[in-house]
Amino acid sequence: MYRYDEFDRRLVRERVAQFRDQTARYLAGELTDEEFLPLRLQNGLYIQRLAPMLRISVPYGVLSSEKLRKLAHIAREYDKGYVHFTTRQNIQLNWPELEEVPDILAELAEVDMHCIQTSGNCVRNITTDHLAGIAPDEVEDPRPWCELVRQWAALHPEFAFLPRKFKIALTGSPADRAVSLVNDIGLRLVRNEEGELGFAVYVGGGLGRTPMVGSLIRPFLPWPHLLTYLNSILRVYNRYGKRDNKWKARIKILVKAWGPETFAARVEEDFEHFRDGPLTLTEEEVARVRAFFTPPPYEAVDPAAAARELEERALADVAFQRWRRRNVLAHRVPGYAAVTVCLKRPGVPPGDVADWQLEAIADLADRFGFGEVRSTHEQNLLLPDVRQTDLWALWRELDRLGFASPTVGTLADIICCPGGDYCSLANAKSIPVAEAIQRRFEDLDYLYDLGDLRLNISGCMNACGHHHVGNIGILGVDKKGEEFYQVLLGGRADGQASLAAVLGPSFSREEVPEVVEKILEVYLERRFEGESFSDTFARIGIEPFKERVYG
Amino acid sequence: MARIIRGGEVVEDPWILVEESPPDPVAVPRPAMLPLSAWLSLPPEVRGQGDTAPWLASGEEFEEAVDALLQAPLIALHFPVFRDGRHFSTAFLLRKRYGYRGELRAVGHVIRDQLFYLTRCGFDSVQLREGMDPEAALASLADFSLVYQPAADDRAPLLRRRS
Numbered sequence: 001m002y003r004y005d006e007f008d009r010r011l012v013r014e015r016v017a018q019f020r021d022q023t024a025r026y027l028a029g030e031l032t033d034e035e036f037l038p039l040r041l042q043n044g045l046y047i048q049r050l051a052p053m054l055r056i057s058v059p060y061g062v063l064s065s066e067k068l069r070k071l072a073h074i075a076r077e078y079d080k081g082y083v084h085f086t087t088r089q090n091i092q093l094n095w096p097e098l099e100e101v102p103d104i105l106a107e108l109a110e111v112d113m114h115c116i117q118t119s120g121n122c123v124r125n126i127t128t129d130h131l132a133g134i135a136p137d138e139v140e141d142p143r144p145w146c147e148l149v150r151q152w153a154a155l156h157p158e159f160a161f162l163p164r165k166f167k168i169a170l171t172g173s174p175a176d177r178a179v180s181l182v183n184d185i186g187l188r189l190v191r192n193e194e195g196e197l198g199f200a201v202y203v204g205g206g207l208g209r210t211p212m213v214g215s216l217i218r219p220f221l222p223w224p225h226l227l228t229y230l231n232s233i234l235r236v237y238n239r240y241g242k243r244d245n246k247w248k249a250r251i252k253i254l255v256k257a258w259g260p261e262t263f264a265a266r267v268e269e270d271f272e273h274f275r276d277g278p279l280t281l282t283e284e285e286v287a288r289v290r291a292f293f294t295p296p297p298y299e300a301v302d303p304a305a306a307a308r309e310l311e312e313r314a315l316a317d318v319a320f321q322r323w324r325r326r327n328v329l330a331h332r333v334p335g336y337a338a339v340t341v342c343l344k345r346p347g348v349p350p351g352d353v354a355d356w357q358l359e360a361i362a363d364l365a366d367r368f369g370f371g372e373v374r375s376t377h378e379q380n381l382l383l384p385d386v387r388q389t390d391l392w393a394l395w396r397e398l399d400r401l402g403f404a405s406p407t408v409g410t411l412a413d414i415i416c417c418p419g420g421d422y423c424s425l426a427n428a429k430s431i432p433v434a435e436a437i438q439r440r441f442e443d444l445d446y447l448y449d450l451g452d453l454r455l456n457i458s459g460c461m462n463a464c465g466h467h468h469v470g471n472i473g474i475l476g477v478d479k480k481g482e483e484f485y486q487v488l489l490g491g492r493a494d495g496q497a498s499l500a501a502v503l504g505p506s507f508s509r510e511e512v513p514e515v516v517e518k519i520l521e522v523y524l525e526r527r528f529e530g531e532s533f534s535d536t537f538a539r540i541g542i543e544p545f546k547e548r549v550y551g
Numbered sequence: 552m553a554r555i556i557r558g559g560e561v562v563e564d565p566w567i568l569v570e571e572s573p574p575d576p577v578a579v580p581r582p583a584m585l586p587l588s589a590w591l592s593l594p595p596e597v598r599g600q601g602d603t604a605p606w607l608a609s610g611e612e613f614e615e616a617v618d619a620l621l622q623a624p625l626i627a628l629h630f631p632v633f634r635d636g637r638h639f640s641t642a643f644l645l646r647k648r649y650g651y652r653g654e655l656r657a658v659g660h661v662i663r664d665q666l667f668y669l670t671r672c673g674f675d676s677v678q679l680r681e682g683m684d685p686e687a688a689l690a691s692l693a694d695f696s697l698v699y700q701p702a703a704d705d706r707a708p709l710l711r712r713r714s
């Protein structure tokens with residue numbers, strides 16, 4: 001895990017002092033509303049429907065037990081006792097007081113956390129694969145590279161006033177669990193024919209009003225040039241991105257207007273000039289950062305014995321067996337596993353965790369691992385380094401906390417933005433829709449029969465709930481002041497990201513579960529044995545679904 | 552005279568910002584900052600006197616005029632609104648790509664909260680928006696004592712300092 005040194009700490013402290021001063025000057029009338037807006041946004045502070053919202057940065061989704069305990073304390077002291085995990089692996093507080101935000105930032109700084117660039121028209125927190133460093137299918141651990149990008153982007157003087165927000169995702173695995181192709185820049189670690197390490201660079205992906213999959217502009221960028229190249233992309237965007245229309249200001253619109261080839265040529269032209277300049281990464285710097293991510297002291301476990309023990313447990317207890325199938329993931333190290341802490345169950349907004357639960361998870365991370373916890377873009381948490389021989393004990397603990405719902409990756413594991421219950425941009429509520437669907441499809445055998453299925457819900461076209469890359473996507477729309485829901489089908493967020501297509505006219509909230517059921521009927525009737533929803537959809541197209549739903 | 556921030560202090564500055572292209576650029580009172588096209592239309596010997604300077608609108612293409620710009624004693628970059636950040640890149644390019652060594656000034660809607668980033672991108676003088684006190688603003692020059700990444704100033708980035 002990356003650990004701050006005195007430099008990182010000093011910068012965060014100075015940022016807190018700066019924001020304290022900015023808030024005071026705003027309250028004293030020296031800064032206008034218009035001027036304070038981007039300053040507070042770049043410190044994660046929104047003014048929401050009911051109260052301010054503060055977004056806390058979780059760089060590439062890595063947390064520690066110490067940080068969780070501090071977050072629990074903050075949730076209790078400054079908020080209503082819970083926090084919300086977002087699809088960008090960050091954390092949101094829904095009820096802080098504006099006057100107290102500088103104090104919250106100071107508390108966060110004590111555990112090396114901050115809200116820098118979690119909002120606003122700047123380079124946002126970088127995201128990655130939640131299985132980084134432990135996935136068996138990885139080309140290379142993405143975390144050191146994420147950390148290098150984080151430092152490059154933090155308080156970057158040239159790119160603090162971009163045309164629009166800017167999101168970067170970096171993945172080390174071809175399975176692309178970071179959904180990098182729907183980011184402004186997607187970086188995939190690859191090796192060339194000589195075995196050298198580099199990045200495939202995609203630009204112009206994104207969801208929102210005009211969803212697009214990123215275009216490959218550099219199949220192989222040697223690693224020393226990573227930051228120089230990113231700088232060139234950002235510079236071209238900063239200079240030429242549209243600024244007069246908020247809806248046309250993302251880099252994807254520029255890439256589309258120019259065409260990826262022309263865009264790439266402009267980037268290369270700038271890059272050629274600055275290549276081998278002061279942003280070039282050196283072996284020493286990369287080695288220094290990599291040293292933070294060396295494997296923790298794994299114990300030698302006898303995998304065969306562990307497997308035997310697990311099988312016996314599983315035979316004796318079907319609930320444990322179910323949980324193990326759905327919520328436990330393979331690990332690079334023999335005898336170890338990664339465990340999803342499932343934050344989804346009916347009655348609780350997806351991604352919400354109470355203060356005492358954060359503390360309980362922190363204890364589990366210490367007891368069943370090395371004190372590390374990850375947040376996932378699916379709005380769950382992950383304990384990355386669990387001994388297989390501990391799985392049974394951990395399961396019992398998670399079950400007691402309500403985090404062992406054996407439904408990870410199924411229809412019940414819904415991604416859902418805060419929507420109209422919290423967000424002032426929303427067209428419609430999203431949380432009650434998620435709950436209604438979860439309640440309708442509670443039968444585990446049915447969920448397992450459906451298999452892996454991603455259902456994503458956004459309360460408006462800003463798409464924080466990633467509805468375009470759900471196999472089934474649901475989007476809140478406004479029809480003459482009333483809340484309606486559009487249904488989309490066929491998106492996918494794996495290595496071959498693709499965008500969902502709209503099924504047809506929208507539905508009332510009450511109709512949505514019924515519509516989902518009809519869609520699932522078509523899939524179950526038409527699938528070949530073992531065929532996933534995405535593959536069936538790709539084969540039969542949208543028509544059969546339309547006929548069933550509207551026919 | 553305008554009160555601007557330069558070299559870490561507030562100074563009185565004689566340069567006059569001519570916002571619209573004048574009918575006869577040679578006739579304007581000097582020292583004058585003129586729209587780029589007006590400045591380029593001056594006879595070379597007038598430009599050579601060093602009491603005229605160009606100002607660039609945000610997003611204005613300047614690469615074709617770089618040879619002339621490099622001779623200017625001062626280049627002003629105008630911010631129509633503070634959150635239009637294009638000139639952060641203009642400044643960086645003038646300094647680091649084209650090697651401009653004269654004075655680079657931010658004018659227009661510029662706020663003190665941008666001072667640190669402006670100096671990092673190569674600006675050496677700033678005229679804040681009206682109503683913002685430049686004396687008080689000097690404190691913002693020292694908002695941060697460290698930087699992660701290299702830019703157009705000579706602060707040593709942490710990227711190089713730690714390994």
Ligand code: SF4
Pocket residue numbers: 417418419420423424425426427458459460461462463464465
């Ligand atoms: S998708 Fe819309 S409603 Fe949902 S959180 Fe984002 S902005 Fe708010």
